[in-house]
Amino acid sequence: MATSNYTLKVNRDLLDPNFESYRLSLDPIPTYNVELDAAVEEVTLKDCQYTLEHVRAFAMYNYLHVDAWYDDSVLFVDCKGRVLSFTVTLDTALSKPREVFRLPAEAERREDRVCPSLSLTSPTWAALSDGAGRLYLLRTSKRGDAVHGKWEPLFTEDSGGPFVVLHSVAHVRGGAHTLEVLLLRVVKDPQETAGSGYSVTLEWITVANAAGQGLEKNYEVKTRRLLRGKSVPHYAAVTPQGDGLMVASEKPFAFTHVDGRPLEQPAAGEPPAEADEPDPVYSWQQTSDDITADVRLPEGAAEDAIRFRVTADTISVGVRGSASLLEGRLYASVDPEACTWNLREDNRLELNLQKRTEGPVWPELVTGDRRGRHVMSEEQAAVVRDRLTQLSSEDAHAQPDPDKPACDAQELEDCDGYPEETSSLVHFDGESLKTTQVVNLAAHQYLFSVSADPAQMPCLCLRHDVDALLWQPRPDRPADMWEHVATFNALGYVQASKRDKKFSTCAPNFSYASLCECLRRAFIYRQPSAGDGALFNRKRGRPAGRVARQQVAGLDSDKAVLGFGASDERLFALTSRNLFVLKVNNDNNNHG
Incomplete structure (x- = not known):
């Protein structure tokens, strides 16, 4: 299957050419503080976990998990290994988080363990890592209320080194209940001699039950696929039907093993097979x-x-x-x-x-x-040849102008360098394991991901010029695989100015976006609505452009923010000792 370059198609109707700025609003944001019975332990990196990829994968991990299947419900794991569930029914009468599952204590004894991670697979299933190398697939029953019971592990596996669960989905294949789980590791790479000595792996595991054999609770691994790359992906998710994978990363990933068997690689001295390139449009x-x-x-x-x-x-x-x-x-x-x-x-x-x-x-x-091809005229080609001739020489120390010293590479600025690879968004076909669509993200900085519809893949937010555009993957539409569904005006510019930013997110209904700093503060950015009054620019003598509101919320804590998430009405911020609930959308501060 040939790879095709794909261009993200911006929906012009979702852009606001008249947007001018954000106006600081002093409307108070009701904030509620839930004190935790036990601390949320921030797992710090060890001396052996020294690379930038370790920091990206584990030190910047979001400890708070928003349950997109149920309104205003979040989960996290505390230092006792308890998976705690918290659901808001009434802001003024918040209950304590409830324990739904407990990890064994032996996970804490592993020296190179990382933070526990959780992925909410479906309304009744979840995938959990203990941070020490053990994976749990749990039947949770219906979550989001105060009456459901403890979670039941129906599949566990010790898969070696520590990992985090990036994503999981559930579907029915061939009459069998099937779960797809995506794991991320940063592993020592003996073939890596010039770099950090580590590489990044994504393990895509397919687990299914044997209900047809009268074994309803017997789940087993059907397929393992391993991808390897050099950078922690910004985004990685399995398609809802388990027939594909999407990865956004700075450096490319490629499948290397299936069920433990290495894929065929080009023989020594033999150039790799090139993908069929489509004719230029x-x-x-x-x-x-x-x-x-x-x-x-x-x-x-x-x-x-x-x-x-x-x-x-x-x-x-x-x-x-x-x-x-x-x-x-x-x-x-x-x-x-x-x-x-x-x-x-x-x-x-x-x-x-x-x-x-x-x-x-x-x-x-x-x-x-x-998709296009640039054609040079003969005159332009001749100019390029002349320039290359002047720059090339058989003498490695040629110096055409003896009065001027040769350029010292150490004097070059960072902007003079050219990256070896550019960031890209790739769709892999689950059967052939080949890339089918590639989007060049060199001009579009990745900002964050959010689950707008839990039955669909997570959306990814990219910077386009100064704006932040939200893209919903549509794997069932190969010709239009990423749909522009929302725009946050000027958020790309705003986010770049926040030096202490740690987490970013938005409401599932796109009514607001929010940034959270490492300590104390969260910023809320609302889009212009019919109720916002028009302003007049006296200096220019004309009405000002559309103005939206910015709000700042303070968190009464001196502890670092470990997790951050949003629902349509509330923001949730997790520290080691507190869970803060911010009522963002209500009659006082939501004019839309």
């Missing part, structure tokens, strides 16, 4: 003042069906009834009035775009779009 060339693009149209496209729209910074080209052929933000501004198109006889569309600023060379036509 368009080609383009440029001069100092204009762009000419040649777009391949679907067979039989009529002239009256062509859709062409260009603004100073964006372009959209397509055929009515078909997917967009060229769409997104242009690398630089153009003059829309001077841009034209022409339908050629060979079923191709010729575009002429006038650059607003003459001179600069564009490295790409549409930012992040890899």
